[in-house]
Amino acid sequence: MPTQLEMALDTMLRIFHQYSCKEGDRFKLSKGELKMLLQELTDFLSLQKVPQIDKIMLDLDANKDNKVDFNEFVIMVAALTVACNHYFVEQLKKK
Numbered sequence: 001m002p003t004q005l006e007m008a009l010d011t012m013l014r015i016f017h018q019y020s021c022k023e024g025d026r027f028k029l030s031k032g033e034l035k036m037l038l039q040e041l042t043d044f045l046s047l048q049k050v051p052q053i054d055k056i057m058l059d060l061d062a063n064k065d066n067k068v069d070f071n072e073f074v075i076m077v078a079a080l081t082v083a084c085n086h087y088f089v090e091q092l093k094k095k
Contacts, residue, residue, distance in 0.1 A: 012074075012077060013070075015037065015040070016029070016037075016070055016073050019033045019034075019036055019037040020033060020070075022036070024067075025067060027069065027070070028065075028067035028068060028069045029067060029068040029069075029073065030066075030067060031053060031054070031057050031066070034053065034056070034057060034060075034068050035053045038053070038056070041080070056076075060072045060073070060075065060076055062075075
C-alpha cells in the first residue's frame with residue numbers, strides 16, 4: 001500500500017500529464033492547458049477565475065519556450081505549497 005506522500009506525488013504527476021496531453025507537446029503545458037489546470041485551484045485559492053495567466057506563464061517559463069515543462073510546474077507547486085503553509089502557520093499563531 002502506498003504512503004500518503006507517495007500518493008500525493010503520484011497525483012501531482014498524473015494531474016500534470018492529464019493536462020499536458022490535451023494539445024501540442026504532450027510533455028509540456030501550453031498556456032491554455034496551464035490555465036485549465038490552474039482552474040482546479042480556484043476553490044482552494046478562493047479565486048473566481050485564474051488571474052493574469054500571461055504573467056503566470058511568463059514567470060513559470062524559465063527556458064522561454066512558451067510552454068511549462070514538468071520541472072517548471074513543480075516549482076509552481078512548491079511555491080504554492082510554501083505560501084499555503086505560511087498562511088496555515090499564521091492562522092495557528094492567532095489561536
